[in-house]
Amino acid sequence: MTDRDLLSTVFAALADPTRRAILTHLAQGPTTVGQIAEPFAMSRPAISQHLRVLEAAGLIERTVTAQWRTCTLRTEPLDEIASWVDRHRRYWDERFDLLEDRLRAGRDAPTTPRPQEENR
Amino acid sequence: MTDRDLLSTVFAALADPTRRAILTHLAQGPTTVGQIAEPFAMSRPAISQHLRVLEAAGLIERTVTAQWRTCTLRTEPLDEIASWVDRHRRYWDERFDLLEDRLRAGRDAPTTPRPQEENR
DNA sequence: TCCTTAATTAAGGAGTCACTTACATGACCG
DNA sequence: CGGTCATGTAAGTGACTCCTTAATTAAGGA
Helix, strand or coil: CCCCHHHHHHHHHHCHHHHHHHHHEEEEEEEEEHHHHCCCCHHHHHHHHHHHHHHHHEEEEEEEECCCCEEEEEEEHHHEEEEEEEHHHHHHHHHHHHHHHHHHCCCCCCCHHHHHHHCC | CCCHHHHHHHHHHHHHHHHHHHHHHHCCCCCCCHHHHCCCCCCHHHHHHHHHHHHHHEEEEEEEECCCCEECCCHHHHHHHHHHHHHHHHHHHHHHHHHHHHHHHHHCCCCCCCCHHHHC
């Protein structure tokens, strides 16, 4: 999918260990592409492409100073990720409380499938 | 990459809107594959494959009851995601405090690249 | 002006991903 | 036992990902 929603783009950007390592490095402060590339056994263009993915996801910002491109971490997308994840962890807890309530009320467990509601 | 680390696998699993929708649905309680598939304009095998990805990432668990496969949400991988994300949000805050300290101390901003340290 | 440094763009290849249709498995039900 | 329901497996396809090398842009210094 070339034209993805923001959340998918950010998750996909974070799904690569090289890109996560770049972000970890960047968390210590803005640096140039050369300094980012140094620890990796990978060509510069490869790093450039990773940076483009990170930029497209809004996870970094690039500013041009003479021939150097300074990359700076942006955390807003991480907030969105955290929000989605927390929301789903909470849903589960609520569900679990609900299940406990029902068990306490003596109804049968909702884990049993109700197949007749299918296929409509 | 066929043999990925856990974090990459989970992020990749979450990078698809269909799979996130499945998890959202599953947050309301365990259900069968048929019920999961119902809202999607997509073939059953496609859903099966998404479920396999989610299972490989540890985000769901499948139990067999007669001819029904009941899928249950597992939140442990979400905890790992949240941990990584929070760690990086915090790093940034610390970095920012550091930057402010330096600015207050009158040194020049560390945003300026130091290219001579490159290329060793 | 020429060379070096910093980085990007271009083009291509191997592998993976997200689907599809067709077929297989396996449980229940008349 | 045969049919149907719930799901999975197989095989194929187009698009995308991650990397490569080669060429390009663009700034600064001798």
